[in-house]
Amino acid sequence: MLSKDLSRFQRRSLALFSASILLTALITMFTHDYFRHPHHSTTGLLAWTLALLPSLPFLGTIFLALRYIGRERDEFIRAQVLLALLQGSFITLAFTVVYAFFENYLKIRSAPAMAYVDVFLIASMIALRIHLRSAQ
């Protein structure tokens, strides 16, 4: 999929995905930096609004993914992307369930909630890569 064979729509979707992921990283860094400052309060409406900011581009990513699946005309690629997303979902859910019980019974450190998105994205990307490679 990462070749010259990409359609215009696929190229645009890929660019939008990359932009939203980059935006998530940038806003997260900005928010981290803001709250590290001792004079900035971590309570109140402004703090909650600022804390919500990094999740907005991620919500945009979900919207983009669903829009991509709905509009992709290449049935084969669409099926591969869907399968990879489902496998990514299964892996993420299995990871969270196992981690939750470790957290509960063994009192291990809580995983940052924003890390589940990374688990999902990495698992889905690896699954997609494997599917596309085995289909060649």
Added chain:
Amino acid sequence: MTCMPMTKAGRRYIYRLAPTMLVYLVFLFIAQWTFHHHHPTGVFAYFLAVLPALPLVASLAVVGLYISEESDEFERSIIVQSMLWGMGGALSVSTIWGALEDFASAPHLSTFYVYVFFWIFMGISQPFIRLKYR
């Protein structure tokens, strides 16, 4: 998956999911009771901690089996779409809450809720997806 004539694969899905949930309750009781009364350590503690998670992971495999066995293309598409909405919803909530936890001192929400939110959003999205095709 409720309020509709059930396909063969749908029935198999229910027959597989029900015992999985029963096993979950039994394993959860065993783990809870043992941790409360015997305070296990080492490898045995890890084994006991992971025990109740196994049927929940199996329940995901049951859904995967349903998707692969469902011959009704429409029903399969509905389940796949609702699963994606379920995952999207669960990750959205965990991301928003994670940000509030990290930056705005919100209380910690157990990792287990990602699984719970997944099923809730999956259930909520199904009637809306069906509505789209009417």
